[in-house]
Amino acid sequence: MLTIGGSALNTKRIIGVTYPGSVLLDLAAPMEVFHFASDTLCDDAGLTAPPYKVEIWAAQRGPTASMSGLEFNATGAIGDDITGVDTVLVPGAKSGHPEIYRDRRLLDWLQSLVGRVRRIVSVGSGTFVLAEAGLLHGRKATTHWRDADLLKRGYSHISVVKDALFTKDGAIYTSAGVAGGIDQALAMVEEDYGRALSLKVARRLVIYLRRPGEHTQLSAFLASQARTVRFGELIDWIYRSLRADLSVPRLAEMAAMSPRNFTRVFSEELGAPPAEFVRGVRVEVACRMLADGHEALGAVARECGFASEEQMRRAFQATLKQSPREFLERARAARHGVLASASEGGWAAR
């Protein structure tokens, strides 16, 4: 049998699970990683059978829209036969709706997966779903930094790792959000087919995410974490501290470098000077909030560290060529609008 990186080359089925209120964007990034890994490996080795097959399962099969304005075609449903399934990905839910995590049918199904699939993976607040399903008893786990304390309080039997991008404990993996989800997926690819492939995929992902577009562009800055060795921690801190002073002198201080040298090295490594990068992060997080249904622009601006609503508007124009209001309208239209062609099990940004 042909093997690469120690793994036999049979097709591994990766299932992304959605449920009412789940954030499809959480699944998008890791699924792209598996897509790219599959394509890259096929190109390089001239395979006939793809190493990964990515599917989305929902409450029922067929075309469905998620609340973040993404639409998809579910090729399987919760409760379906899982024979031959390799990995199951569980996204988070829109914040402020803990009752979403108590869907008995979903939780029972997740429980039934233990020992029958190779990996059960949560992204962001999806960790709460795994917790509620009882999969995290006595295990390490992480979640979005904002919810870490909540997780700790709610489930004392879980060993919460607050500052990790992702954790792995046996067959159970958890991650800290979309950024962590990318790193986590890359780590799984590495686990399966080696570091060379995961690096290749990371590079390809960055190029892809840098293409101009609406949603695709949003994660360019997230993906940058995967390719910087030096500033990973700093960028993580930036994401967690959007309301703090993120001026160049301050960032240089955090990085223990002179402002001049920091600007130079940062630009080289990340492809954008510090201020522009920070602005991009702020816009990106604001977009996610808007897409998630936060409609008070003033509050979003404050939360993301813009000095004012006006500042946020300018930053949007500069990076996305549209105003927050326009972005909001589109997100809303996509949420409530008519479904267009749901592609073969993939997801599409509108």
Added chain:
DNA sequence: GCAAGGAACCGCCAAA
């Protein structure tokens, strides 16, 4: 939409 002041960026050069 404008002017004034400030921040960011980058080329250049010198020191480590």
Added chain:
DNA sequence: CTTTTGGCGGTTCCTT
């Protein structure tokens, strides 16, 4: 000698 770092100053861009 090469590479990395840090300071200076001019220009541009941004904020108020």
